Amino acid sequence: MRLILGSLSIAxxxxxxxxxxTMVDIPVPANGYALQAPSDQTSFxxxxxxxxxxxxxxxxxxxxxxxxxxxxEAFLFTFRDSPGGIVTAVPSGGAVAPGESxxxxxxxxxxxxxxxxxxxxxGNAPNDLLDPRxxxxxxxxxxxxxxxxxxxxxxxxxxxxxLFPFPEAAFAEADGTTPATDTLVAVAHDGGFDVVDAADGSxxxxxxxxxxxxxxFPLVYRDGSEAVVSFAIIGYGGxxxxxxxxxxxxxxxxxxxxxxxQNYTDGIPYDLDPEAAxxxxxxxxxxxxxxxxxxxxxxxxxxxxxxxxGPDELPNASGRVISAFSKSATADAFVVxxxxxxxxxxxxxxxxxxxxxxxxGDDPRRVRCFGDLVVVTNFGSNTLTVARxxxxxxxxxxxxxxxxxxxxGLDGIALSSGGLAVASTSSADDTWxxxxxxxxxxxxxxxxxxxxxxxxxPFHVRxxxxxxxxxxxxxxxxxxxxxxxx
Numbered sequence: 387m388r389l390i391l392g393s394l395s396i397a398x399x400x401x402x403x404x405x406x407x408t409m410v411d412i413p414v415p416a417n418g419y420a421l422q423a424p425s426d427q428t429s430f431x432x433x434x435x436x437x438x439x440x441x442x443x444x445x446x447x448x449x450x451x452x453x454x455x456x457x458x459e460a461f462l463f464t465f466r467d468s469p470g471g472i473v474t475a476v477p478s479g480g481a482v483a484p485g486e487s488x489x490x491x492x493x494x495x496x497x498x499x500x501x502x503x504x505x506x507x508x509g510n511a512p513n514d515l516l517d518p519r520x521x522x523x524x525x526x527x528x529x530x531x532x533x534x535x536x537x538x539x540x541x542x543x544x545x546x547x548x549l550f551p552f553p554e555a556a557f558a559e560a561d562g563t564t565p566a567t568d569t570l571v572a573v574a575h576d577g578g579f580d581v582v583d584a585a586d587g588s589x590x591x592x593x594x595x596x597x598x599x600x601x602x603f604p605l606v607y608r609d610g611s612e613a614v615v616s617f618a619i620i621g622y623g624g625x626x627x628x629x630x631x632x633x634x635x636x637x638x639x640x641x642x643x644x645x646x647x648q649n650y651t652d653g654i655p656y657d658l659d660p661e662a663a664x665x666x667x668x669x670x671x672x673x674x675x676x677x678x679x680x681x682x683x684x685x686x687x688x689x690x691x692x693x694x695x696g697p698d699e700l701p702n703a704s705g706r707v708i709s710a711f712s713k714s715a716t717a718d719a720f721v722v723x724x725x726x727x728x729x730x731x732x733x734x735x736x737x738x739x740x741x742x743x744x745x746x747g748d749d750p751r752r753v754r755c756f757g758d759l760v761v762v763t764n765f766g767s768n769t770l771t772v773a774r775x776x777x778x779x780x781x782x783x784x785x786x787x788x789x790x791x792x793x794x795g796l797d798g799i800a801l802s803s804g805g806l807a808v809a810s811t812s813s814a815d816d817t818w819x820x821x822x823x824x825x826x827x828x829x830x831x832x833x834x835x836x837x838x839x840x841x842x843x844p845f846h847v848r849x850x851x852x853x854x855x856x857x858x859x860x861x862x863x864x865x866x867x868x869x870x871x872x
Contacts (some may be wrong), residue, residue, distance in 0.1 A: 418628035431532035431869070432497035434539045436588040439474060439493035442528055447506060449486035460484065461519065463508040471495060473528055479512075494528060498585040498850060503527045531853060537838055538854065539867040540588050545576030546858050547623070548601035548795070548846045548866050551584060552660050556606045557817070561591075562634035562847040563711040569850060572619050573865065574599040576763035579621050579630075583852055584867065588772055593629050594637035601621035601653050604660040605688050607680045618688050620678065622650040622667055629688055642689065642732045648672070652752065659714040664715045673697050673706035673723075679715060684828070695719055695733050699740050704729045710752045711760075718779070722750040722762055730762060730773060732781050744783045746771040756798040756806050758828050763793040763810050769818075770796075770810060774827040790817035790834050795846035795858065802852065805830055809855055811844040812835075818844055820870075838866040 397787045430442045447463050464479035474493050482488055492504065506511065509520035532538065541549075550572045555565040569584045579602035580592035593602075600623035607616045618631045620642075627650050630637040651670040656662035664679040679691035694714075700707070705724025712719040719733045721740070726752035733740035747764025750771075755759055760773040760781060770787045790812025798808045801822070808821040816837045822830040837844045843861025850856055 413595070415673060415785070428526060429493065429529045431536060432494055432499075434497040434867075438586075439495045442473070442492045442494055442723060444620075445475075445490050445492060445506075445526065446487050447482060447490055449482040449484050454788065461485075461508045462510065462512055463488075463506055464502050464512045465490075465506055466500065467504045468525075469499075469502060472499050472528075473504040475504060478584075482508075487816070492526065492528070494530075496568065496585055497530060498583075499530050500853070501527060501529045533599055534870055536807060536869040537866060538869055539569075539584075540866075541579070541582055541587050541856075541865040542863060543573055543575035543577070543865070544863045545598070545860055546861055546863055547574045547599060548603075549573050549848045549856050549858060550601065550603040550863055551848060551850050551856075554590075556614050556617050556660070557590075557604070557632060559614040560632040560634075565722045570605060571848075571850075571856070572593045572602040574602040574621065574623065575863075578602075578815045579619060581619075584854075584856070591632075591637070593621070594639045595621065595628055597621065597623070597626040599626060599687075600651065603653060603655055603665065605655055605663065605678065605689070606660050607663050608661075608770060615682070616687065616793060620653060620665070620667070620688070622653040624649060626650070631687065640687070652709040654711065656715065656717075658754075662714060663686075666710055666712060668707055668710050668721075670706055670708055673700070675707055675710045675719060677715070678731045690710070691715075692735075695721065695740070699733055699738070700731060701739055703731070703742075704745075708750060711753050711755050711764075713755065714737075720753055720755060720760055720781070722746060722753045724749070726766060728764070730760070730781075730783065732772065743781050746783075747786065751794045752796040754796050754798065756808075758825070759798075759806060759823060761798065761808055763789075763794060763796045765792050765794060768793065768812070770821060772823060772827045772829075785829065787821055787829055789819040789821070789831055789832075791815040795844070795848075797848050799849040799852060807849075808848065811847045811857060813843045813845050813860070816842060816844060818847060839862075839866055 460481045460483040465475040467473045476491050503525035505525050506523040509517040511517045554568045554570050558565040571584045578596050580593050581591040589623050599621050602621040604619050609615050627642045630639045649670045652668040655665035667676045675695040677692050681689045703723040707721050710721040721731050723729045726748040727745040730743040731740040746762045747769045748766030751765045752763045758775045762771040772785045773783045775781045792814030793810045793812045795811040806823045811818045817834050821832045821835040841859035844857050845860040846858040848856045858865045
C-alpha cells in the first residue's frame with residue numbers, strides 16, 4: 387500500500403514493509419490558506435466563517451504490490467481518526483486491486499482543535515486486530531495553525547464586554563443534550579449575555595435576562611459521582627447581578643442583589659476555572675469583595691457564602707476595591723483599590739486586616755494571577771504592574787511595563803517555550819499589547835499592536851487557546867477572534 391500526499395518519501399508501513407508509503411507537500415488550495423506537509427505534519431488554517439466540512443487536502447491510497455503478501459489480491463482500506471469526529475476522509479473506505487489507487491479527500495469538521503490525526507488501515511478486515519494482512523500507515527497529523535494576525539471570526543453584539551470560554555461538556559449535561567468537545571463562550575453585552583460557539587460564532591443559547599453587563603462567567607457544581615448538579619452563569623455589571631441556572635431547554639434566573647445601589651465592576655470563578663465551584667464579585671459602591679459558593683439544602687444553588695472583604699480589612703486604603711482575584715475558597719485574595727496611584731493588597735482568609743503590597747499605577751482596572759505572577763492594568767498610567775509571589779507566600783512588586791493608552795482588560799496564557807504571555811487591551815488608542823514575562827516576572831518582550839480592522843474601543847481580551855485570542859471591541863460592538871503565534 388502507498389499513501390501519497392505529494393513528493394516527500396517516508397518509510398513503509400508500520401507492520402511489515404511489503405509496499406512503500408509516500409507523503410508529499412499538498413498544493414495550497416484555492417482559498418489561499420497556508421497548507422504545508424513536511425513528512426506527515428499538515429498545517430491547515432481552519433476558517434470558522436466557512437461551511438463544514440473544510441477540505442485539508444487529498445491523499446492517494448495505492449496498492450503498489452503485484453502480490454500482496456503472496457496473495458496478489460485486492461485489499462480493503464478504512465480510516466481511523468483521533469480524537470474522534472474532527473478529521474474525516476471521503477471515501478472512508480473501499481477496495482483497491484493490485485496496481486490500482488483511490489483518491490481520498492481529507493476534511494476537518496470543526497475549527498475547535500489544535501491537532502488531530504487520521505490513519506489508513508488496510509487488509510482483509512482492516513478493523514480486525516487478528517487480520518494477518520492488517521497494515522497501518524503513519525498518521526496524517528493536521529495542525530490548526532493560521533498565520534499570526536489572521537482574523538478568524540467576528541461575534542457582533544451591541545456593547546460587547548467580557549468573553550469567558552468554557553468547555554461544552556458540563557453545559558450540555560445540564561442542558562440534557564449530548565456532551566461535545568467544542569469551546570463555548572459566555573458573551574456579556576448591553577442586552578445581557580449569550581452562549582456562543584467560539585468555533586463558528588453560532589448562538590448556542592440566548593441569555594435569559596436583558597441587562598447591561600460587564601461580564602458573565604460559568605460556575606459548575608458536581609456531586610460525589612462527578613455528575614453535574616448545577617451549571618449556572620453569573621452575570622454582573624453596574625447595578626445588575628444575577629444567577630442563571632441552566633436547565634434542559636433554557637435558563638432559570640434569580641437576582642443576587644443584596645442591597646440597592648451597587649456598582650459591580652469585576653467577577654470571576656476562582657482561578658478562572660468554572661469547575662472550582664465558587665468565585666467572587668466586586669461591589670465597588672461599598673468597596674467589598676463578595677464570595678460565591680455552593681449553598682446546599684434548602685438552597686441548592688450558587689450564592690453568597692462567608693464574610694465579605696471590605697473597608698474594615700483594608701485600613702487607610704487608597705480607595706475602594708475595583709478588582710480582585712483568588713485561586714480558591716481558601717486561598718489568599720489579591721485586590722486593587724482605586725487611586726492615583728492605586729494599591730495592591732493581599733488578604734488571607736479570616737484575617738482582621740489585609741497586607742498592603744505596594745503602589746500600582748493610576749486608576750487600576752484589573753488584577754489577575756497566573757501561577758506565581760500577579761498582573762495589574764493601570765488605566766491612568768498606561769502601564770502594567772507585575773508582582774511575584776515567593777515560595778513562602780509573600781508578594782513583591784517587581785516591575786512596571788508600558789502598554790497602550792487606557793488599558794483595562796487583561797488575560798494570560800503559558801507559552802510552549804516557557805514563560806507567560808499577557809494580553810492587555812487599551813481602549814483610548816484602539817490597541818492591544820502582548821507582553822511576555824519570564825518566571826520571575828521580568829519582561830522578555832513587549833509589543834503594542836493595533837486592534838483588528840474596524841475594532842473601536844477594545845476594553846477586554848481573552849485567550850481562547852495558545853493560537854487564538856478574542857478582543858472585545860465595546861464601542862463598535864463586536865468581539866474579534868484572531869490567530870496568534872504561541
